[in-house]
Amino acid sequence: MSHQLPEEWVVRDARVNAGIAWTVTAVLALVAVVAVLDGLLAMAAVAAVATFVAVVPPLVARAWTHTVSWPLLLVASVPLAVGTGRPGFLGDVVVGVSVATLALLVVVALQLVTSVRMTPGFAVVFVVIATLATAGFWAVGSAASAVLFGTRFLETNDELMAVFTAAAVAGVGAGLLFRWYFRRLLVRDGEATAEEPEVAA
Numbered sequence: 001m002s003h004q005l006p007e008e009w010v011v012r013d014a015r016v017n018a019g020i021a022w023t024v025t026a027v028l029a030l031v032a033v034v035a036v037l038d039g040l041l042a043m044a045a046v047a048a049v050a051t052f053v054a055v056v057p058p059l060v061a062r063a064w065t066h067t068v069s070w071p072l073l074l075v076a077s078v079p080l081a082v083g084t085g086r087p088g089f090l091g092d093v094v095v096g097v098s099v100a101t102l103a104l105l106v107v108v109a110l111q112l113v114t115s116v117r118m119t120p121g122f123a124v125v126f127v128v129i130a131t132l133a134t135a136g137f138w139a140v141g142s143a144a145s146a147v148l149f150g151t152r153f154l155e156t157n158d159e160l161m162a163v164f165t166a167a168a169v170a171g172v173g174a175g176l177l178f179r180w181y182f183r184r185l186l187v188r189d190g191e192a193t194a195e196e197p198e199v200a201a
Helices: 015-038 041-061 070-076 078-082 089-113 120-149 157-195
Strands: 011-013 066-068
Touching: 011 015, 015 041, 015 066, 015 070, 041 066, 041 070, 041 078, 041 089, 041 120, 066 070, 070 078, 070 089, 078 089, 089 120, 089 157, 120 157
Parallel strands: none
Antiparallel strands: 011 066
């Protein structure tokens, strides 16, 4: 894994994918606005980041069909469905996986709009760290929301530690899954290059 994380691994250029992706993006933008109005700071931030990574590829490519894969975008939106409730440890792991997916989309967006470049291997590390950091941000944001607006928050340290543990499990698990997936794509691209050397030139 020595080269840059390719954009095409997570971005598609198809009308059906674009139609679904733009629908999800519109919902995400609406959720961000409503969350801000309701004082749900953590939810608003996640929705805003998800909206950002969704609109970057078509804006950069100047083509409305050039969008992120809609299943990835949908998975990255799971925390917004969970909201500020307490889904249990398994639910927290699912949320962590979705946050890891969102982190992966952030990597692609950063590569498109900045000079930042990440190899697939470093992107995996970034996904794990970002998942843990997001769990901390979510806890701080939810606590601030509870103090300022009276929203619900975790009642004990044990519950908080369970959230962090679930984030760690999800982050590492998603990182290993992405690493396996990237290796498969690298092997596939390597075979394609070997079969068609004129394309590589």
